[in-house]
């Protein structure tokens with residue numbers, strides 16, 4: 001698959017078929033992603049991949065916490081989102097929620113249904129494989145860039161295997177639960193998870209495509225039209 005095709009076809013998939021993904025495929029995807037760049041080649045990422053019973057046990061534990069403990073009291077391991085949202089980000093965030101709930105036929109004020117949909121995160125949206133991406137918290141802010149590039153490489157590599165993904169920062173709110181089930185050392189920060197599997201293309205969750213701001217709106221070009229010196 002051409003890189004441009006992988007980029008163009010990647011989108012967050014929030015409903016998967018139960019078709020399993022074997023260890024060799026996951027390994028190939030991760031192996032490909034090792035080529036991702038990182039400052040001074042630090043390669044700070046670590047991955048904990050779950051499938052089968054390990055996945056089921058973790059899903060049950062996360063759902064139990066999400067359903068029975070007050071969510072507002074949970075603290076993420078790091079601030080993925082700002083405390084105060086400003087435009088244009090607030091508008092984009094709202095539009096995503098609006099489009100997702102509209103596709104699912106969930107009314108704006110139907111909080112129980114919205115919460116149930118949010119809890120689908122903890123099932124990896126039905127994906128047979130969940131990846132948890134961590135890095136050593138003694139590294140600096142720039143490490144988030146390195147890990148982000150690795151995550152995108154995993155997502156594009158998955159496309160090359162005919163698979164789809166969804167980034168899942170939500171797991172940082174339940175990092176303590178994840179840690180009880182996976183051997184993540186204390187010095188590692190859980191950056192996010194990634195659902196990995198075969199997309200259920202007919203599922204309502206997957207029927208909308210997010211809009212992207214064109215390059216002409218976020219990039220400015222300087223000196224390109226200058227006459228050659």
Ligand SMILES: Cc1cc2nc3c(=O)[nH]c(=O)nc-3n(C[C@H](O)[C@H](O)[C@H](O)COP(=O)(O)O)c2cc1C
Nearest residue numbers: 010011012014096121166167168169170171192210
């Ligand atoms: C690091 C990261 C974390 C994310 N966390 C979540 C999440 O917890 N739950 C979710 O439903 N989507 C999550 N997403 C998906 C974003 O909402 C999605 O990328 C965005 O809406 C753009 O849509 P697209 O991926 O289809 O282009 C995450 C994406 C990234 C990159």
